[in-house]
Amino acid sequence: MTRRVLGPFNRVEGDLEVKIEVENGAVAQAWVNAPLYRGFEHILRGKNPRDALVYAPRICGICSVSQSVAAARALATAQGLTPVPNGLLATDLSLAVENISDHLSHFYLFFMPDFARPVYSGEAWHADIAARFRAMTGTAASPYLAAHADFKHMLGILAGKWPHTLAVQPGGSTRPVEAQEVIRLLMILSGFRRFLETVVYDAPLEAFAEMTSRTALDHWAQASRGDLARFWRLSQMLNLHHLGRAEDRFMSYGSYGSHAAPLFRSGTYHHGRRADLQAAAISEDASHAWLRQQEGPRHPFAGVTLPDLDRPDGYSWCKAPRLNGEVMEVGALARQVVDGQPLALDLVEHEGGNVRSRVLGRFIEIARLVPAMEGWVKALRPRQPFCETVNLPDEAEGAGLVEAARGALGHWLRISKGHILNYQIIAPTTWNFSPRDEGGRPGALEQALVGAPVRPGEDDPIAVQHIVRSFDPCMVCTVH
């Protein structure tokens, strides 16, 4: 049995270190460390509550709009405010642009380049995959970056810029959209749809979203020349569906549209059973973090974050969030499964959450989102209000729950005497890359790594790289 420390990982957002124990050529145990602590929850204390809209997006440069939306929702809840319809649509559009871009940046820039590594050079498929996806020099990266930059023009219009907008407000958006800009947005979307349908899917988005089984996917992938089909065929050859399974307990806060009628519904899913989300049952424990331990796990409204490097069991800056004491996996796959999307259900029922199904979950989502976005743009009503503004109460509390690209993101805000008394954040990767809890139960990635093969002589085991990146971790969000 040998122990080793892996890191730094790149092509994850932020810094990451993983300790593994290897036995009989496979990972026996894993410990995940988020090695950077900045202290946003401290920075926010005592501030004017509206200033959260400036600080929160700067938690993360890749999930920036999601952080803005969570902060705006927490404030809106505290104010008892519902965004005006145009404001809701504009915010959903901004969030969708960020989520879709993040999914594709993950695929093209972060995840696929691992298959171009020399460790695979003996494989028959390697030359083709490496030519297409090699980091920086593969033929896919530059055209993707150009298409993605065009797509982000939607945020130039709707949010001023990306990342770090202040357009997202509790009552809607600061940016009224004019009639000709509705047309601009539709034009940008149609350009991006063309990129997706020719380069990524090699199929109409609706046709892809209508597939309901792995058999249908197999059939489609044999004929498709798109990048996603390349990945699917590769996943068959490398058995990526046997790699990186955790507990298969999925959670989603639900996303887009009104709370009453979301596009993707909220809830949990575990072994065929769907249940409603009980946000009151969320807790965080700091038993294995470099944080002062409180008596037992706490709901985030009562959460505390106090650095303490002398904690004997501490091995990460990350707390351990749990739902009813359970480890949850969050992300696009979780969103689609909880929503009951047939293909996602078929994948999870047959093979669980794994390296392959996590990737597929993102593409199911994109294929459903882009057509929905076209509808939202058309539903914008120029010359109608985009924002409602009301005064902040001196004493209030509010939670802002949102689905970022990487999964469930929550902000819990308490206002006292007109200032922020407490602000607690649980990010998607806080869930996925959580350390052990007080019962010693490992987090989702820590479980998913168990059993990962380690080849003789491998310094940075390739299977570990695939599993880690299949979650699309965002480490700057994780600890914040």
Next chain:
Amino acid sequence: MAEPRRPTLLWLQSGGCGGCSMSMLCAEGPDFLTALEAAGIDLLWHPSLSEASGTQLISLLDDIAAGRTVLDILCLEGSVMTGPAGTGRFHMLGGTEKPMMHWLTELAARAAHVVAVGSCAAYGGITAAGGNEAGATGLAHDGEKPGGLLGETFRARSGLPVINIAGCPTHPNWIIETLMQLSLGSFTADDMDALGRPRSYADHLVHHGCPRNEFYEFKASAEQPSDLGCMMENLGCKGTQAHGDCNTRLWNGEGSCLRGGYACINCTAPRFEEPGHPFTATPKFAGIPIGIPTDMPKAWFVAIASLAKAATPHRLRHNAVADHIVVPPSTPKGPKK
């Protein structure tokens, strides 16, 4: 004849959000990878883009620190994390059991140029807000004070001090153009302002090219988010004081903060993260905004402002507090029939 050696670039991240890299990946005409190739830069490693991970990166860092690999440009994104209590343990570089600030000191000593990307790396930035329990500081400034990690007297191998591409985030072209100038050898000390920022963008004000300028001229002010008027009087906008070309060189194709309907928060300036007032509310004394446009004598500003306010056309007065144009510009009347 052997090809000339291409300038090498190493990009590291520490106490920040990665948003400057993300902004950079929105570069267009051409995309970032094409631009890098055009600049002839050999990217040794970037956290979002490179294949190498783990042990390969650590070997690279060791080689640079030992002088075995030549480093021409070192970019840091994010603050230097010195806390807690000067130990740097708030950011230990994964897999190395050493604080990132240790690596930065070693690598900066070898680099021909050291570039702080974003306000965090330049001055401390957002990460230094509040009580700064994180001990976040810039590479060669702590706020506006020279010092930071490397100290006031630090000079990179080229003789230049740290170049501060401040902004939160940075515009993709601020970075790409500075890197290209460095690569071409055309960037000199004269190209930096008093705070180490490239003058290419820092000699401009955010106010320049703001589409709300007509409202500004007549002090026709927005009162609520989504109003069309000037945001200086009520909504905290610092565009008339902030250094940056955000409204003449747009963001994500057609945007800027002001075009997005929200205030400029002066993110290219040291200590922008602690303005001493709520970001989106203008601090006032006796009803007059405290911060006045850069280089403007205060008495004249007050005099001109009150005159302009008295002369505000009906159209601007109404449009300023509306979220769409309610009074269009008048059309000259044609000859009477």
